[in-house]
Amino acid sequence: NAGVTQTPKFQVLKTGQSMTLQCAQDMNHEYMSWYRQDPGMGLRLIHYSVGAGITDQGEVPNGYNVSRSTTEDFPLRLLSAAPSQTSVYFCASSDTDYTEAFFGQGTRLTVV
């Protein structure tokens, strides 16, 4: 049982480059979300989805796009990377019992 799988684990980008962070879950969860974690800030919600075809913005959505074409996958796109997007990104999924969110191992992104 893989749970929530994020790829890549590490990434270095140059300012202005684009990339997609991948997230896949095998628990048939309806709800998926992306958070970023910065020192002293905790986890902040970027975007979330309550099911295939439905996405919405969280607390810090600017500079990020998402789509949800299947229940399993929820990729996060950075269209034009900026140094302010240097962070650790976590994908999470949860069932209708949304009190428990299952997190991936994270993607450490550095934008230079």
Added chain:
Amino acid sequence: QKEVEQDPGPLSVPEGAIVSLNCTYSNSAFQYFMWYRQYSRKGPELLMYTYSSGNKEDGRFTAQVDKSSKYISLFIRDSQPSDSATYLCAMSPSNDYKLSFGAGTTVTVRA
């Protein structure tokens, strides 16, 4: 002002001590309260959750919620070196999937 405040520590205690962690919040709509544990370079994992006010105990861990004071706590009894981690409080309203997290408190239990 952040919606959820948590002292980042760090907190260092000897093995066997009681660890006391807490968070305060400003949004009175929060109904679900959670504690996540995060080991270094890993994703957070759910430790405990509580609905509304009251206490909940699970082994060495006790979670308390005081909605009147907008204050939640986590106690770890007989702490072990394996408890060394960052502890994050999280909250959500009753009809919303979105979690609001505290900054996390880093705990080190010295053998």
